[in-house]
Amino acid sequence: MKKRDFISIADHSSADIARILDLAGKLKKKPASYATLLKGESVALIFQKPSNRTRVSFEAGIFQLGGKSIYLAPDDISLGKREPTADIAQTLSRYVKGIVARVFAHQDLLDLAKYATIPVVNALSDHSHPCQALADVMTVHEKFGTLKGIKLAYIGDGNNMTNSLMLAAAKMGMHMTVATPKGYEPDAGCVRQAADCAQATGATISLMRDPVKAVDGADVVYTDTWVSMGQEKETARRLKDFKGYQIDAKLFARAGKDRIFMHCLPAHRGQEVAADVIDGPRSVVFDEAENRLHVQKAIMVFLYSE
Ligand code: CP
Ligand code: NVA
Secondary structure, X not given: OOOOOEOOHHHOOHHHHHHHHHHHHHHHHOOXXXXXXXXXXXXXXXXXXXXXXXHHHHHHHHHHOOXXXXXEOHHHHOOOOOOOHHHHHHHHOOOOOEEEEEOOOHHHHHHHHHHOOOOEEEOOOOOOOHHHHHHHHHHHHHHHOOOOOOEEEEEOOOOHHHHHHHHHHHHOOOEEEEEXXXXXXXXXXXXXXXXXXXXXXXXXXXEEOOHHHHHOXXXXXXXXXXXXXXXXXXXXXXXXXXXXXXXXXXXXXXOOOOOEXXXXXXXXXXXXXXXXXXXXXXXXXXXXXXXXXHHHHHHHHHHHOO
16 A cells, blocks of 8 residues: 655545544544554654644654654754755655654655655644644534534634645635735645635635634634744744734624634734633633644554554
C-alpha cells in the first residue's frame, strides 16, 4: 500500500475526514484503544518553532499508542541548513515509523513527504495547520451535534489557521465567513480548493471585510493571533492594521444564541480577543486543546492501520 501523509485537509476526501473525526470521538471515550499500534516503533518530531499543545499532545498520543517520540529541536536537525531536506527524509525513514514536522516554509513539509518512505504529518507551517482544524471541527461537532449547515465566522488574520479551517469547513458542509483587513486575506490557492470542494458538500465560504457582517448569526466565532510565529518583526504594523477586528463582548453578542468562541491558542487577551470573551462561559478553547490529542491519535490510526 502506498504510504499516506497528512499535509493538507485538501488531500483527503470528506469521507476520510469524517472517519478520522468519528475515530477521534471513539478514542476520546476509550483512550486505551490501539495501545499497541506503535509498539516498538518511534516517531520523529521535527520542530522549527516553539509549541505547547502540538508537541505535548503528539508526544502523549504516540506514547498512548505504544510508541516513542523523538523530539528534534531547531538546532538538533537544522532543517534546511545542515543537509538537504531530501537526505534528512531518507535518513529518518531508515530509523522511525513517521515524521511530525512544524516548519516555517511549507515547501519543507512537501519535500519531507516526497522523499520520506514513511508518513509525514503537518504540525503547522506558514501555509496550514490541519491537525488544529480537525480538532476544531471535532469540538464544533461535540457542541452542536452536527457540522453540516453550521455557520463559522473567522475574524482577523487570514493565516495558516484560516486556510485549514476553510478546507475543513468546505469538506464538512459548513458555512464559513472570513473577515480580514485588506492585504490579510487567506491563501488564494486554499480559497479556490475550498470553493471547489464546497460545490460537492453544500458548504459556502465567503470572504469579506466587515467583522460585524461576518459574525451576524454565527454559531461559532473563531479568531487567531494577529502576529504568527515568524512575523514578530511586523508586530507594530499588524497591531495597527487589525484595529477593529478584536472579538469583544459587543461583537460576540452579534452571533447566534447558542454561540461558542474558539481560538487555537496561544491567545493574546486585549489584542485579537477580549479577556471576558475568551475566559467567559461560551469559550471552548480548552476543549479544542484537549481534542488535539484525540484527533491526532485518530490521524495516526488512519495513517498506520488502514
Ligand atoms: N494551537 C497550537 O498549535 O498550539 P502550540 O503552538 O502550542 O502547539
Ligand atoms: N497562526 C499561529 C498559530 C499558532 C498555533 C502561528 O502560526 O503562529
